[in-house]
Amino acid sequence: MSRMALDTLIPALRGAPPTDADWTSVIEVANRCWMTPALFVALDGCGGPSGLPAEARDYLAFIHDRNRQRNLLLRGQLLEAVAALNRSGIQPILLKGAAIIFSAPERKLGARMMSDLDLLVEEAEQPVANAVLAALGYRAAEGQHEFWRPQDAGMLELHGPGTVSGLDGPSMMDAANFSSATCDAVQARLPSATLRALNLIVHDQIKDGDYWRGTIDLRHLYDLVELAQMPQGVDWLHLSRLMRSRLRRNAFETQLLALRDLFDVPIPEGLGRRLVPRVQHWRRMAQIRHPRLAMPLRFAGAVAWLGRRIRTKDVPRFTATDFAPRVLRKLMQGRRQVAEALMGLHLGPKL
Template sequence: MKPARGALEALIAGLRGQLVVTADWQALIALANHTLLTPALFDSLTQSDQSDRLPKEVHQYLRFIYECNRERNLRLRKQLHEAVVALNQCGIVPVLLKGAVPLFLSSGGRVPNRIMTDLDLAVEPDTLEVARACLINLGYAAVGFSGDGMGRPLDVGLLELRPIQRIDREPAKLASRCGVRARIPAPQSRALHWIMHDLVKEADYWRGRTDFRHLYDLALLAEEHEPDWAVLRASLPDRHTRNAFDTQLLALSHFFGAKVPEECVRRPLVRFQHWRRVFPLYHPFLGIPLRLVGNSLWALWRVLHGDGLALRNPFAMGRRAASILLDGDLGSKV
């Protein structure tokens, strides 16, 4: 999706609790829906006492989506609780990732406003098969289109079960809710995971894309926990990941006003990469060549460093390359 500048600025303002009364509401809602931020938008405006100033139809729609997502997240929390109980009974204390963390830590009728499509859990590699067997006993089955995904017909989301990756600077801390035990990554580790997942693993740094839902998650985490960005940056293994890290920090500062170290974001390369991501958002048609260059470089890298798909199945490789070039895998990103 290529959002209009006014819709994007109104969405960011709304997420910061500021209502833009002159917004194009149809464009704003379309963008909020695409980026999976509609419940967060309504919640933010409600918390800042601005939701009553919304046009009646807009207020009703946003509240409806918010309430539907709340009911869905209550079901997801019950599903997560059941899965963690089963793993505990098998002697496994899983590490919770991404949206599963605030969901597990919530209580009563209050759940996060975040839209979630799955629940991410990690276990020690030598317990992975035991963990899968535990979930199979609950009725879960592998989902073919999702490598680590397991699902059940009546659930509202998948479980993503994967081995723990040793990238965290600090060990995950044990948390207990009603006797159910899980491990929670430290805030700095969660922040690093958000950034590396989007900018490096999903190549948003190369391709000039932005996942505003994750960027908003990062902004909330930074506001609550104030990560030591300089220490996190120093832990990264090479210049490429540090450049990607700095580029996301600049986006975090630009859109959500987060405090980040000046030395991380003032380098010309970082500012150019940030401009390369922002320009197509504000100028969709003029930004097409920038996106095409980034996507082409990434497609070439995938061909040269892929899993041999180009030799085994040239047709499938061609489809994948076309999807990359045309942003066919954009999902909820912009």
């Protein structure tokens, strides 16, 4: 696996695939980042698949078609749950992948890979929503907000106000931040593109520790690219004002620099000029471009992230006795997770 594979994957996602790409390596990186269906859609939009080797083209088409079938199942599951909530007077807010497949045009329905569906309801609506899901046959999972049924393609997560990354401020639930949307006579609310970007950035950078570990969730970064390209776009200046703490501002501007440098997303003048975000961005790019730096930098970041979680009492779900083995497994992953260990990319399923 070469870092050059990433240098091919990103231009391909932007609709400009190199003619001399090593597609085996590119597809391997795309697979590990959950980006294979999105790669097919991007190439299909620019006529790219016709220029690929037959095996690569057939593989991309196969994975895309299978993911599209799964997303159809997930959308059917989502519409059933939202319709039942509607009948009880609840119009839930759809988050992340749920918002995407609810409103996606037919051409992009198979592009996004996801593992579950995230819904948000008001605090007063939660008991009714729980009863509605129970009536549909859902069972509560181990997690506090997770529900599942054996016949479904994925879990359903039911969130309340204050439990969603970035949407925990008192003004975040204002009606002006959401719009009503309809799909097959089912009604839900969708966050604005700016609010969806806020959720993704805070979730990845702060909650999942990307800011400390110097990693990039390429799938979510690409989500931000697509949000920026929506008709209403993302109000980056307004988003910067919502990042009230220094930590959040640094994390936000670090992500903006990645969007600009990897996907040519224009960012407002003045954002991303401060020293700390620039150093963080350099560090993330160094972990991608220089594999020998990745392990010590990631280790130092993981220790710093763990220290912060202990200070904020957001303690990981493992004990001190198995912390060291987990760290060693993470650092010595070998070829199976080389895209993460050497390229600073997330491999695991994150919504």
